[in-house]
Amino acid sequence: MNEDRRADGADESAPAPHRAERPSIAIVGCGPRGTSVLERIAANTHLLAPDERLDIHVIDPYPVGAGRVWRQDQSPLLWSNTRADECTLFTDDTVTCQGPAVEGPTLEQWARDLAAGDLPFPPGYEPAPGTREEAARVHAGWFASRRLTGDYLSWFFRRTVAAAAPSARVRTHRASVLSLGDLPDGRQRVRLDDGGTLDVDLVILAQGHFQVKPHGPEPRLAQHAAAHRLSYQPTAQTSDVSLDAFPAGEPVLMRGFGLTFIDIMVLLTEGRGGRFRREPSGELRYVPSGREPRLYVGSRRGVPYRSKFGYVLSGLPPRVPRYFSPADFADHSLDFAADLWPALARELTVAGYRELAHSHPHRLGVDAGEFLDRLDAAQWQSPEFKDLIEQAVPDSRDRIDVDGLDRPLANRRFSDAAALRAWMLHYLADDLERGRNPRYSAHLAVYHAIFSISQALWAVVQRGEVEPGNGSHSMTAFFDFCRFRTSGPPGPRLEQLLALARAGVVDFVGANMKVTCRGGMFEARTSSLDRVVRARALIEARLPGRALTRVADPLLLHLVGEREIREQVQTDPTTGRRQPTGLIDTLGARPLGPDGSPHPRRFVTSPGDFPRPRTNDPFLHQSDAVARETLRALGEARSRIGLDRSGLPATVAREDRGDGEEG
Ligand SMILES: Cc1cc2nc3c(=O)[nH]c(=O)nc-3n(C[C@H](O)[C@H](O)[C@H](O)COP(=O)(O)OP(=O)(O)OC[C@H]3O[C@@H](n4cnc5c(N)ncnc54)[C@H](O)[C@@H]3O)c2cc1C
Incomplete structure (x- = not known):
């Protein structure tokens, strides 16, 4: 990442604070949400701040648009879990937002247009290596690689920047935000981990699923692993971890049967040189490279999430709800x-x-x-x-x-591992069908x-x-x-899982999986059969659960430590038990402090899945609502510090410190 920063031309020494001469907004985090909010600001500026010329600072340590999840720097074997025709960042006429809809291609249509040479390239956009090749293979029911999805987001970002000019000038900063502070006039000081600071009128947090520290049994399991020279991988995003510690032929316990399991399964098999081959009978067969470990997978349910569909409805999706409003x-x-x-x-x-x-x-x-x-x-x-x-x-x-x-393995008990395996193979084949x-x-x-x-x-x-x-x-x-x-795997992934199970590379341990540490090993037991699987390696094949109390992101740590945000909790009225939601508590989009008062200059977005076209996706109307609330607040904030509409008080010196000016 440091190399990227230098490539962006950032000054590595601690510079003087950048002072805003124009109304300014910082967006912290620029994955799909930050990008979508930027697009909504651009779409609404002429309505809510028609006379303003904005500076928008977009800050992310990963490439803007794609962000951490969809960045180029990851294996092309990692796919999006959502069909490409179900991914968009554009608003269409189903989206009940107050701002104007801006229509555009879904990910699938975008790839088709690119392959056909019909896609207009906004300034600053060039397809990433591999994009054209993958786009040429697009077909109905296609699941794009995460890298290609990231390239769509990057294209969308550049297009937004071009559309925003000249009302808004966008600057990107390849850095993490460490802290926010209130200046005496109410503006916000944003401190970056490259030593820089930005003084802006308003800040929008779009940090997605934030990083958390190891929790629950994880520290204990890590200690056990260290004491006995075992391999242990706590919950994490797959593209951020190295799997080198899991050698060929070794049994590896995998706890979790969702998207993260599928990612790791692919990296430890195809990623290690194995191949999938279609037999004349039509069956998919796995040809091992000999470098795969042997994977024993289980979870609470003991089965993977239901497979995605490879076809579309012949008519319109059902009208729901029918019976209530x-x-x-x-x-x-x-x-x-x-x-x-x-x-x-x-x-x-x-x-x-x-x-x-x-x-x-x-x-x-x-x-x-x-x-x-x-x-x-x-x-x-x-x-x-x-x-x-x-x-x-x-x-x-x-x-x-x-x-x-919901729970196909509930109340089922098998006589032995072979019986469970036979049931699982049948279940997977049925789901695939x-x-x-x-x-x-x-x-x-x-x-x-x-x-x-x-x-x-x-x-x-x-x-x-x-x-x-x-x-x-x-x-x-x-x-x-x-x-x-x-949220299940694409059909082709399920078919690969079946092939790996038939090849003996993947085995199933069942439902309600529990792992204990005994005799210098990890041991797994489940409610599905009487069997103990022992292994020297354990992977928590799940994304970490969120809770502000366990946050590892430096900015959120700072805001929690300074008591400037609080976590939204759900209280069960019967038991009175308060459950953290992992979300920052807000009024509208403004974060609430411990005393319940909203911060006037800060706005928070909530994480969400990739928006789907023509479904009035909440992700898109939430982005629009946050953008509009921010633009309205901008007017109030500027009038309070006595700037005229040009936003050019004589006393403010200009010191540009954008790592990359986008428009
Ligand atoms: C591995 C993985 C796979 C997924 N696959 C799918 C899928 O197939 N389909 C689907 O619908 N959803 C998927 N999701 C859900 C995914 O979170 C959403 O699709 C989408 O990425 C959410 O967008 P976001 O911008 O809110 O969050 P993110 O994409 O997480 O972006 C947040 C950005 O904020 C930045 N950031 C965080 N803290 C700071 C800071 N302090 N300073 C500066 N920048 C900061 C991060 O670097 C990141 O780039 C997946 C999630 C993960 C983790």
Whole structure:
């Protein structure tokens, strides 16, 4: 990173503070969120600050646009987990934002345009090495590498900078922010880790999923590993860790079966020279290089998240919610399990069955029209509802069972490892088939419905008091279920997992995995069978959980230490237990101090997944709301320090210290 900084031309010595002569905003962190907020500021400036000429400082130690997650400097084997046609940073007419929509290509369309030579390049943008080659291979249902996704973001960033000029001049700083301070006139002093400082009117934090210190059992497991010369990898982002400590042939326990597991699985197999080969029978086979360790994977569920779909619905995504509106829940306190779970489960289930009736009526035991009428009329889980499903949906593979879909290994016990392995191979093959074969599009409709219902649920939660509850129908369990159904691996990755399991490189340890330290080894046990797997290596194959109490990011450490921010907590009204959310508490976008007062000059964005096109994605309207709140505050802040509209008081000296001026 230091080399990058020098390449950007930054002065390595501690310079004098940069003083703003024009209204100025610093954006801390420039991954998708920081980039999106910048774009929304550019789109709204002519409406909310028409006479201003802004300076916007964008600060990130990683390349702007892509940021840490989507940077070029990572293996091309690491893919985005979201289909390329489901990724965009553009607002379209579905986005309920107050600012003007700016339409543009999804990641997939962008790659097609690039490959066809139809993509306009904004000033300063050149495709990264490998981008053209990958873009030429784009196809429907394609999952882009993270590097290519980062290049889309980089293109979007440059395009935004060009569109923002001349109202806004954007400067990039390849650095981490260490602290923020209030100057006597209210402006903000931003201290960078390269020794520089920036004095600006307002600051927006867009730091994404912040770094945390090792927690829970991790320090103890690390100590055990150090004492016995074992290998231990705590939770981390895959592109930030070295896997050299896991040698060929050695058993490695992997705790976690989500995206991070898939990343590490790929790096330890294909990344070590193994190859996947398609047999004449159509089956994918793994040809080992001999340099792979042997991976034993388990987790709480013991199965990977449900595979992504490789096809699209033939019609429009289901209209959800059908049976309630967030306003129905406005005026009274709610119990999640009693009031909301049944409503949500009904919405998801019916969304699946409506798709079944529309696209596959021949698989119903009754007339499709009659089925839909009776579905609408029946109370959720009433005897009429159950009878209808029994009669109308004869094939169990077409049934939508929201509870059963969530924990497929729950209450299953196997006689031995071979029986568990056989069950897993069947489960994975079945899931792969659902993701590939449009015959199962009812499950794809449920996938779409989850996104819509989550937005409606969010509106309910924000309006009133909701008791989150405990157990399988709690709010936490519902969001966990949503992740299980929507955050799974791309189909091709699941097929690779199957091939690796058949080749004996990956084995399964089951559900409710527990790891203990004994006899100078790690030992894994699960609820799925009576077996202890011993290994000299353990990888926590998950992203770290967030909590401000464990934060490692220097800026947030500083703000927590100075008691300038506080964590949003959820209180369970029954138990009174306060649960940290990992989010900074805000009023609108302004962070609240411990006394509950909002900071007038600082704004906070929340992390979110990559926005999806044509879904009124909350990520995009939140970016718009933060941008507009910031621009409105800019007017107030400038009038308070008595600057005229030109923003040029005679006393302010100009000392440009942007590492790179963008426009
Ligand atoms: C490994 C991984 C894979 C993912 N894959 C997917 C996926 O396939 N699909 C999907 O929808 N979502 C995925 N996500 C979720 C991902 O977080 C979002 O897609 C998206 O990147 C969020 O954007 P963001 O800008 O909020 O956060 P980030 O992308 O994390 O960007 C935040 C930026 O802030 C910078 N920053 C932090 N602290 C400071 C500081 N003190 N000073 C200066 N800069 C700072 C960081 O360097 C970083 O570049 C993935 C996340 C991870 C970690």
